[in-house]
Amino acid sequence: MSRARFAGRTVWITGASSGIGEALALAFAAEGARLVLSSRRREELERVRAACARPDEHLVVPLDVTRIDAFPAVVADVLARSGAIDVLVNNAGTSQRGLALETSAEVERALMEVNYFAPVALAKAVLPSMRARRSGTVVVVSSVMGYLGTPGRSTYAAAKHALHGYFDSLRAELWRDDVRILLACPGYVRTAVAQNALGPRGEKNARADSASRRGIAPERCAAAILDGVAAGREEIHVGGREVYGIYLKRLLPGLLSRIVRKMKFSVTPSS
Numbered sequence: 001m002s003r004a005r006f007a008g009r010t011v012w013i014t015g016a017s018s019g020i021g022e023a024l025a026l027a028f029a030a031e032g033a034r035l036v037l038s039s040r041r042r043e044e045l046e047r048v049r050a051a052c053a054r055p056d057e058h059l060v061v062p063l064d065v066t067r068i069d070a071f072p073a074v075v076a077d078v079l080a081r082s083g084a085i086d087v088l089v090n091n092a093g094t095s096q097r098g099l100a101l102e103t104s105a106e107v108e109r110a111l112m113e114v115n116y117f118a119p120v121a122l123a124k125a126v127l128p129s130m131r132a133r134r135s136g137t138v139v140v141v142s143s144v145m146g147y148l149g150t151p152g153r154s155t156y157a158a159a160k161h162a163l164h165g166y167f168d169s170l171r172a173e174l175w176r177d178d179v180r181i182l183l184a185c186p187g188y189v190r191t192a193v194a195q196n197a198l199g200p201r202g203e204k205n206a207r208a209d210s211a212s213r214r215g216i217a218p219e220r221c222a223a224a225i226l227d228g229v230a231a232g233r234e235e236i237h238v239g240g241r242e243v244y245g246i247y248l249k250r251l252l253p254g255l256l257s258r259i260v261r262k263m264k265f266s267v268t269p270s271s
């Protein structure tokens with residue numbers, strides 16, 4: 001039997017043009033939500049909108065999430081057109097494939113802008129309206145990398161770790177206002193994340209990783225996030241056995257360190 005846990009709810013998804021964001025759009029729409037779909041590529045957002053249930057109910061709002069100066073006007077526009085934002089899914093993100101000592105400061109800054117400062121700023125722009133209504137959920141798509149660091153992902157891991165510190169604090173500040181924060185930590189998911197990752201000089205990695213290819217389907221990740229929102233969870237972990245890294249980091253950090261340092265990272269095309 002199909003469910004409609006989000007009937008009539010407005011759900012704003014960033015990074016909705018591909019991968020996990022696209023799967024979230026399809027899943028929320030299938031459960032009755034009205035969507036606001038954002039990312040930089042309007043034509044891809046239109047493709048996703050057309051594939052969703054009841055496409056005419058959804059808004060396409062192209063947005064580069066690193067342009068945080070635009071957020072007050074964009075949020076006001078979304079609120080005017082939607083009435084309210086019930087769920088904000090901060091999903092847009094960019095991964096990294098580059099050794100720490102080779103990665104330029106510009107690339108480090110760009111990764112922090114998209115993966116950390118953007119979700120923080122968008123949450124801050126949307127939260128006053130949720131507080132006023134004493135209702136709403138902010139989802140933050142973090143990663144297993146929010147708990148540990150692996151070769152080639154130094155700044156990406158740093159940004160995802162930073163999300164946990166920030167949004168755990170924010171959750172504690174907002175609990176009296178009935179606003180919820182869900183940190184979602186996927187392991188490997190089969191998306192274009194590796195192709196879209198930035199190399200040490202800001203170049204696109206442009207090729208898939210075997211780990212991402214073996215990852216779970218984005219639909220499975222999206223389903224876990226919907227369940228987490230519906231249940232009012234504070235954090236979810238979803239993926240394959242790499243998710244156990246989160247528990248090893250807490251319980252057996254020395255063992256995890258020995259495993260991680262053996263992980264191969266190479267920037268040669270044959271990797």
Ligand SMILES: NC(=O)c1ccc[n+]([C@@H]2O[C@H](COP(=O)([O-])OP(=O)(O)OC[C@H]3O[C@@H](n4cnc5c(N)ncnc54)[C@H](OP(=O)(O)O)[C@@H]3O)[C@@H](O)[C@H]2O)c1
Binds near residue numbers: 040144186215
């Ligand atoms: N796939 C995995 O294994 C995995 C694991 C853990 C966590 N995650 C996280 O999941 C999230 C989604 O990634 P994905 O795997 O679905 O990768 P993806 O297929 O590369 O999707 C990334 C999305 O982010 C959007 N985006 C990137 N930069 C943006 C910007 N400046 N402004 C607006 N939108 C931007 C892209 O849209 P446009 O290009 O149209 O702007 C795209 O829709 C990310 O936060 C990622 O860190 C992924």
